[in-house]
Amino acid sequence: MTNAIPLRNLPSHGSTNDKIYPRRFQGVFRRLRIAGGSFLFLLFFGTAWLGWNGRQAVLWDLSGKQFHIFGSTFWPQDLVLLSAILIICAFGLFFLTVAAGRVWCGYSCPQSVWMWLFLWVERVTEGDRNRRRKLDQAPLSRSKLARRAAKHSLWLAISLITAITFVGYFTPIRALVADLATLQAGGWAAFWVFFFTAATYLNAGWLREKVCVHMCPYGRFQSTMLDRDSLVISYDAARGEPRGHRKTGTSESAEGLGDCIDCQMCVQVCPTGIDIRDGLQMECIGCAACIDACDSIMEKIGAPTGLVRYTSERELSGGKLRVLRPRLLGYGGLLAVFIGVLVWAIASRPLVDLDVTRDRGLYRFNAAGEIENSYTLRILNKAQHPRLFDVWVSGVEGLRLLGGTRISAGAGERVEVPVSVSVPAAAMENPITDIKFHLQAADSDAESAEDITRFIGAAR
Structure with a gap:
């Protein structure tokens, strides 16, 4: 697209293979x-423990082929709704990207959220940036071993709790925890807990920014979605250049320098190790750490904040910021339509499902001389209370349903009922006729x- 913003693909400062040591910082963002x-942590870890009418409030019951969300239960027949949810998520991500770049990555992506948590654990156990760097370079000692053991133990504990919670959305979490505690968990449950523990530990603890930079495709296609009015984290070069160090209290204008004092704080706090002053880059996850760091330095030297800020390319070049624009409104409109359709589909979805299977045997003549076929009715009651259903057939004159015509089904129950259907032989005009239950x-x-389904028979 002609109005897309090109993203630079620059190496992290030092080397792409160097370990990144993000520095501790404070700030609004x-x-x-x-x-x-x-x-998000409260939502993820807490929801799994909520109960609802004697069962887990949110549970994807794979063995029962049911998906419970509080008072609603969804079945395999409702999986088309999952497609709608995925489409909504995609357009929601498009909308956010056009509006504010990779703001999802910086604030809500599970990889980023867990990465920040693991970084916090690392700072608590090993110290801030310089102490961690020195600890890595120091020879193995009792102190170093103790700090590393504490860090990895906490990482593994967080990973295990995360894995148990995630698996607990697919199998009742209370029973899962009890089975794991008593070493009675099933093989598959134990495998998935181990798998997601290892995945969390590796992704958030070891791979970190490499997942965002090398494995996640989002950063690579965001340039096709950004435009000159997208709010992205940018460095105001017109105000900051020429950059350079200065003595405290020295007038910038007297030295001919901009507001940037080249302190490298924006680089040191970045979790992906980039220099935002080089321009918008694919590696930037939009976390705004550089904004907080730069603002704190500007406050110390008495300069206005906002040297690094959320702004648009148009505004940086002297234009006016445009928030509402056709592209953003288009994505927003489509998102609203899809959400509306999903809400309507969920509200209007039938809470009963009928599947009729004809027995494999041929037709037969009963004592009354009528042609008779046998069927199996599979009735699914999707409601959360027991219900009675009336059943009848149509399609051929004189068609009769033999046996009971009222069937009961419990809450969320699937029942199978064998029935027979008969018709006078004289009414059969064709050997195979469609009938409707x-x-x-x-x-x-x-x-x-x-x-x-089909009714098979021929006149005598």
């Missing part, structure tokens, strides 16, 4: 990220289902 991350909920005229 850090507090915002901590608040958002805390909410009708199912109607006794407590709701709006809840019904139908299924078409």
Whole structure:
């Protein structure tokens, strides 16, 4: 696209193979990220333990082929709704990217959230940037071994809790924890807990920014979605250059220098190790750590904050910031439409499903001289309470359903009912005729289902 912003692909300062030691910092965006991350942790770890009418509130019951979300239960027949949710997530990500670049990566992506948590553990156990660097270069000692053991033990503990919680969304978490504690967990449950423990430990502890830079495709296609009005983290070169060190209290204008004192703080706090002053880069995850670091330096030297800030390319070049624009409104409109359609689909989805299977045997003549076929009705009650259903057939004159015409099904229960259908031989005009089974909920005229099958027979 002609209005897309090209992203530079520059190596991290030092070497692409160097370990990055992000420095501790404070600031508005850090507090915002901590608040958002805390909410996401509470949502992830807390929701798994919520109960609802005697069962886990949110549970993907693979063995029962049911997905419970509080008062609603979804079945394999409802998986089309999952496609709608994925489309909504995709357009939501497009909308956020056009509006503010990789803001999702910086504040809400699980990889970033867990990476910041693991970095915090590393600072607590090994110290800040310079102490960690010296510790890596120091020979093995009792102190170094103790610090490393404490760090990796905490990493593994967090990874294990994360894995148990994640698996707990697919198998009841209370039973899972009890089984793991008593070493009675099933083979598959134990395998997945081990797998996700290892994945979390490796991704957040060892790979870190490499996942964002080399493995995640999002950073590589974001340049096609950004435009000159997208809010991205940028360095104001017109104000900051020429950069250079100066004595405290010295006037910048007297020395002919810009506001940037070349302190490297923006580089030292960056979790991917880039220099934002080189321009917008693919490796930037939009975490705003450089903004917090730069603002703290500007406050110390008495200069205005915002040398590094969220802004648009148009605004940096002297234009006016445009928040509402056709591209953003288009994504927003599509997102609203998809959300509306999903809400309507969930609200109007039938809470009963009918599947009719004809027995393999041929037709037979009963004592009354009528042609008779046998079927199996599979009725799924998706409601959270027991229900009664009326069933009847149509399609051929004189068609009769033999046996009971009212069937009961418990809450979320699938029942199988064998039935027989008969028709006078004289009414059969063709050896194979389509007939239709009708199912109607006794407590709701709006809840019904139908299924078409074949009736086989010939006149004597």
